[in-house]
Amino acid sequence: MDTLTNWHERLISKTTRATLVTTYKYWLWLGFLIVVTGNGVFQYWKQWQDGLYVTDMRDRISWGLYITAFVFFIGISHAGTLISAILRASKASWRAPVTRIAEFITAIALLVGASFVVIDMGRPERILNVYLFGRWQSPIMWDVMAITTYLTASIIYLSAPMIPDLALYRDRLVDKVGAVRNIIYRTLALDWKGSPKQYKLLGRAITIMMLIIIPIAVSVHTVVSWIFAMTLRVGWDTSIFGVLFVAGAIFSGVATLIVIMAILRRIYHWEEYLTEKHFLYLGYLLAAFGAFMIYVNINEYLTEGFNLEEAGAFAFRQLFLEDFAIMFWFYIIGGLLGPVVLMLVPRTRTIAGVVAAAILVDLAMFLERYFIVVTGLRVPLMPYEPASYGPTFLEWSIFAAGFAIFALLITVAIKIFPMLAIWEMTEEHEAAIAGEPAEEALMTAAEVAGSGASTERSPSPSRPAEEGAS
Amino acid sequence: MTNRHILFGARFATSVLVAATILMVAAPVLAAGVDIAVGAPDEVSVGQNVEVKAVLSEDGIPVEGAEVGLTYQASLAGESARVEIATGTTDETGTAVMIYEQRADDNGEMQVVYLGPDTDPVQPFVFTIAVESAGPQLYLIEPGVTIPFINGTLVILVISTVWILIALAAVYLVRVGLAGRRDEASAAEDGSMWISALLATVAVITAIGMVIVFVRSPVSNTHIKDPHLYDRTPIAYVGVGFSYEGFGLDDESAGQTGDPIEDGGVLYFKYGCAACHGLSGQGAVVGSPLVDEIGSFGSFSEDTREGPKGMPGYHEVTISDQNLEKIYDYLKAGG
Numbered sequence: 001m002d003t004l005t006n007w008h009e010r011l012i013s014k015t016t017r018a019t020l021v022t023t024y025k026y027w028l029w030l031g032f033l034i035v036v037t038g039n040g041v042f043q044y045w046k047q048w049q050d051g052l053y054v055t056d057m058r059d060r061i062s063w064g065l066y067i068t069a070f071v072f073f074i075g076i077s078h079a080g081t082l083i084s085a086i087l088r089a090s091k092a093s094w095r096a097p098v099t100r101i102a103e104f105i106t107a108i109a110l111l112v113g114a115s116f117v118v119i120d121m122g123r124p125e126r127i128l129n130v131y132l133f134g135r136w137q138s139p140i141m142w143d144v145m146a147i148t149t150y151l152t153a154s155i156i157y158l159s160a161p162m163i164p165d166l167a168l169y170r171d172r173l174v175d176k177v178g179a180v181r182n183i184i185y186r187t188l189a190l191d192w193k194g195s196p197k198q199y200k201l202l203g204r205a206i207t208i209m210m211l212i213i214i215p216i217a218v219s220v221h222t223v224v225s226w227i228f229a230m231t232l233r234v235g236w237d238t239s240i241f242g243v244l245f246v247a248g249a250i251f252s253g254v255a256t257l258i259v260i261m262a263i264l265r266r267i268y269h270w271e272e273y274l275t276e277k278h279f280l281y282l283g284y285l286l287a288a289f290g291a292f293m294i295y296v297n298i299n300e301y302l303t304e305g306f307n308l309e310e311a312g313a314f315a316f317r318q319l320f321l322e323d324f325a326i327m328f329w330f331y332i333i334g335g336l337l338g339p340v341v342l343m344l345v346p347r348t349r350t351i352a353g354v355v356a357a358a359i360l361v362d363l364a365m366f367l368e369r370y371f372i373v374v375t376g377l378r379v380p381l382m383p384y385e386p387a388s389y390g391p392t393f394l395e396w397s398i399f400a401a402g403f404a405i406f407a408l409l410i411t412v413a414i415k416i417f418p419m420l421a422i423w424e425m426t427e428e429h430e431a432a433i434a435g436e437p438a439e440e441a442l443m444t445a446a447e448v449a450g451s452g453a454s455t456e457r458s459p460s461p462s463r464p465a466e467e468g469a470s
Numbered sequence: 471m472t473n474r475h476i477l478f479g480a481r482f483a484t485s486v487l488v489a490a491t492i493l494m495v496a497a498p499v500l501a502a503g504v505d506i507a508v509g510a511p512d513e514v515s516v517g518q519n520v521e522v523k524a525v526l527s528e529d530g531i532p533v534e535g536a537e538v539g540l541t542y543q544a545s546l547a548g549e550s551a552r553v554e555i556a557t558g559t560t561d562e563t564g565t566a567v568m569i570y571e572q573r574a575d576d577n578g579e580m581q582v583v584y585l586g587p588d589t590d591p592v593q594p595f596v597f598t599i600a601v602e603s604a605g606p607q608l609y610l611i612e613p614g615v616t617i618p619f620i621n622g623t624l625v626i627l628v629i630s631t632v633w634i635l636i637a638l639a640a641v642y643l644v645r646v647g648l649a650g651r652r653d654e655a656s657a658a659e660d661g662s663m664w665i666s667a668l669l670a671t672v673a674v675i676t677a678i679g680m681v682i683v684f685v686r687s688p689v690s691n692t693h694i695k696d697p698h699l700y701d702r703t704p705i706a707y708v709g710v711g712f713s714y715e716g717f718g719l720d721d722e723s724a725g726q727t728g729d730p731i732e733d734g735g736v737l738y739f740k741y742g743c744a745a746c747h748g749l750s751g752q753g754a755v756v757g758s759p760l761v762d763e764i765g766s767f768g769s770f771s772e773d774t775r776e777g778p779k780g781m782p783g784y785h786e787v788t789i790s791d792q793n794l795e796k797i798y799d800y801l802k803a804g805g
Contacts, residue, residue, distance in 0.1 A: 132780075133779055134683055145629070145680065148680070149629075149636070153636055156669065191648075191650025195649060202646050205640075205642035
């Protein structure tokens with residue numbers, strides 16, 4: 001028990017250290033992000049003044065970098081869903097240290113992704129009309145619906161399992177942080193005392209959200225793909241798009257999670273918790289999805305290419321041989337084949353190898369979204385010359401600001417929220433020491449993690465948090 | 471060889487030359503003598519595939535390999551133009567078969583015109599095909615397939631279920647907070663369950679709101695009580711492949727003839743009113759009917775300038791008061 005307490009205290013101090021200790025590097029990084037964001041805001045102000053004319057989007061290619069960013073961010077938001085919900089539902093024992101980061105990526109990426117839709121609008125002040133006069137024939141309306149639902153669900157799903165940890169912060173950090181953070185902890189911790197009844201209720205809330213968020217997430221990215229697939233455009237109107245987008249979303253989500261995990265591990269010295277095992281398991285997941293993506297791509301392009309229709313020839317040439325060939329082959333070879341190879345070769349089956357694979361995947365998936373959006377619109381529907389599109393500086397600035405805001409929100413969140421799921425990790429660790437399934441060993445963990453001050457013991461030996469699930 | 475033979479040879483050569491010269495000079499004249507005969511049904515209905523046969527002959531001899539086109543006179547908003555709807559090439563019997571889909575409810579004067587290969591003018595064959603009346607639309611596409619239960623009701627059920635579950639999770643969080651309050655007798659800390667109560671309320675309100683948005687969405691989209699309206703929307707339809715010249719609505723002089731009603735009709739198209747409110751203001755999927763429900767000019771002008779509901783507002787810079795009055799006159803006169 002003594003070792004457990006030591007381990008637990010060390011975990012708390014390592015986690016709170018990220019919140020409490022702020023070096024000059026943090027401020028430098030924050031400053032950099034604010035500058036990039038500021039430039040984006042300024043450029044957006046110009047776009048607001050002059051209209052979408054300032055972009056390179058025109059009548060024929062009317063979607064570009066913004067919609068690419070939208071699809072990309074909604075894609076990486078699937079990190080939380082997969083890692084957290086699917087692994088929680090399947091009771092994978094290694095998930096606890098990565099769940100919180102994954103859930104944060106989900107909520108923040110969704111916020112950023114959804115705002116790119118508004119950025120892409122010529123008249124953003126009319127956004128409310130979508131709700132007031134929405135027409136259900138339009139797949140764009142389906143998207144509004146799905147993303148609203150997903151965002152609400154993800155925020156609840158992020159906050160519910162964080163309650164015991166926030167209570168811990170509320171009790172432990174009361175004198176160490178300022179008034180604002182104290183208010184945040186007190187508010188979000190919901191009078192958490194760590195009683196069995198609270199664990200039971202919390203367990204039910206988490207179970208409901210865990211089960212419901214999986215179909216919601218799948219539907220969200222399917223609906224995003226339908227924005228393209230429901231049109232009569234060569235290259236877009238294919239039923240495989242739903243599968244391609246969902247698989248691609250999880251693929252890029254896992255990759256983003258790996259990259260952010262690696263950065264946080266390095267900065268806050270979380271080597272003890274984010275071990276090589278976590279990276280390798282996520283790397284295998286990445287490779288598995290890479291292989292699946294290769295299959296989906298062969299399936300799609302072989303079918304479409306074999307019964308090549310008139311306009312299909314143009315779509316194929318621009319993708320495989322001409323304007324977009326470099327992007328396309330980088331995506332296939334670097335982004336899909338690359339991670340599989342990196343995970344297959346024993347020499348690269350390391351943390352560095354996994355991170356390299358993840359970076360490749362993120363790059364490739366961004367390019368994939370870009371060429372899907374642009375090549376689809378580029379295929380002429382009538383005998384006119386194919387249009388061209390290249391994002392302007394303004395578009396790149398706003399795009400960069402999107403990434404900066406994503407990083408900024410995570411950077412700020414580190415200073416407020418516990419980035420490691422302390423109580424769930426303690427549970428897991430305790431189960432590992434005891435050599436018995438986690439279900440049996442909850443109470444000690446719940447008591448230790450739940451409220452630092454409480455000394456009251458509950459007689460119940462069962463695991464209240466899991467009751468809702470069983 | 472005798473002189474007679476030489477003389478015969480010379481005469482023969484001369485006559486061949488003369489004949490060749492005559493043929494060369496007369497060829498265009500002969501080509502101009504191409505005669506077009508047409509076989510076509512007297513009456514067709516909208517949506518029907520119509521076969522028109524053209525037989526080309528020249529002095530009774532069938533003309534092979536000639537290009538012919540089928541055109542009809544289209545008119546819209548007081549402007550008119552000839553629209554080519556089919557082309558064909560004659561076979562060895564001089565016959566070209568052209569098939570077109572009847573989309574307009576009035577063909578006007580139809581013509582089979584000679585397109586080539588000769589460049590000389592050929593008298594087009596003029597004829598008419600009557601069209602059975604088919605209501606105000608140009609062309610109605612097939613309605614969608616109605617599958618029982620797979621419609622708005624199912625979507626509402628799915629959405630409600632998802633949101634009820636989200637709200638349920640939020641309610642559990644409220645209870646987490648409540649349990650914390652009851653357990654702690656000292657209760658020195660600030661209560662904080664309001665945040666989860668707020669979350670639950672927001673979830674419930676959003677759930678109800680989503681369903682309301684769905685239910686009150688325009689009648690033609692997903693009318694829960696009448697699934698027929700859920701079918702694909704009938705639309706006016708102009709097919710691809712028409713060599714279509716358009717009516718020059720962008721022309722500055724369009725709508726400046728002086729007749730306010732006629733001009734109003736042209737302007738009604740020029741500013742895109744017809745896109746939502748129907749070809750003659752009878753109302754359509756998006757826009758409300760204008761012809762029967764039009765009120766005073768004042769209210770009409772106000773609505774146009776401000777753009778009620780989802781309609782964009784048209785500022786004076788776009789549509790001048792003068793032009794707006796013409797459009798009003800056009801609609802007042804019955805569209």
